[in-house]
Amino acid sequence: MTDLKNIAQNFQLEAEIENVKPLGEGFINDTFIITTQNNGPKYILQRKNKNIFSPIPAMMENIQKVCTHIKEKVANVGGDPLREAMTIIPTKDEKLYFLDNEEEYWAVCLFIEDTIAYEAAETPELAYAGGKGIGKFQSLVADLKEPLVNILPGFHDIRYRFKQWDEVLSNDPVGRKAEVSEEISWIESRKAEMLAFWELVENGEIPTRISHNDTKINNILFDKKGEVLCVIDLDTVLSSTVLNDFGDAMRFYTNTGLEDDENLDNVSMDMAIFKAFAKGYLEETVSFLSPKEIEYLAFSARYITYEQVLRFLMDYIDGDNYYKTKSPDHNLVRARAQYKLLQSMEAQFAEMENFVKSYVAELQ
Ligand code: GN1
Ligand code: MG
8 A cells, every 4th residue: 555645745745744535536647635734735646647648757847837827927917826826846856746666656736725626517607607717728828838748649639549449449358349339330420520620630720729638627626706716637738729628628517417327318418508618718718719719619519529439438448448447337338428418419519509600709
């Protein structure tokens, strides 16, 4: 058993450690909360998943660049850089991570008090605030000139995902392929339209900008007034298209069921949530988005949801090597639920597109 307190001791904490306990249910990293004595500051400790993010030191540099940039901008307008941006706590020897004896990487950031992290966008008001939060994040980093290292090659790149997909299907390492032929056809039948979208990113018609790439609602912290205070979980900050962020948020916010709902009747896309998030997002971003980005905003929800069906299904066929799972068919359950959501988006696509168009016209 890893001695978490011992790991935590290596960082520049401002008070004596009281306790280190597990926090949340991320699919990739292991997360803990550090409390300190006499009600001192709290911290988040994470074991970063080196099988996914590589190399971790470069990832931590990326995060630090983004945080430093946001802090400067927040300070310039009289905000609180310790609450409105993540603060990385370095190790006692001034590194952004600690490498333990088992070659595992650990990082610490300051826990921001008096905030709320939601697990679902329960109301349009919350979705509107979330849209503003993601839009504001993108506008804050839009002028960050320092390049980020691409520590996740091909992350939201469907051409790359198809390469992985073809390999996994041809290897069929645990013999699951035959039982999911229908699910495989969901992916195959939509390949062309997804590649056509990604080609616009590849040929620069859709520009590359700094994006977050994992915009689930629990990756932003709200203050007690219901406004977004700070965007967290910056492991996936990359230069890619900002449409990833809009699409991934829609995949998560608009779902009337759970990401892994076993009852597919629960799952559909909630149009009121779509509109509310889109409003908030566009109000913050319309000034810098290009016409092509706006044109493909609604499609990005389908793109990322499709990609997620593919990634869950591919991990199932591969024998569950990527995502943490709670049962042998968990990835398959997730893939089916995400597919139901995708179908609901496809059925409502015209209305999604029309809404974006008309709201942009209103703002301009
Ligand atoms: C992973 O770790 P978590 O839950 O924030 C994944 C996202 C997926 C998401 C599915 C690095 O995010 O891409 O959309 O699960 N992150 C990585 O819920 O693969
Ligand atoms: Mg995350």
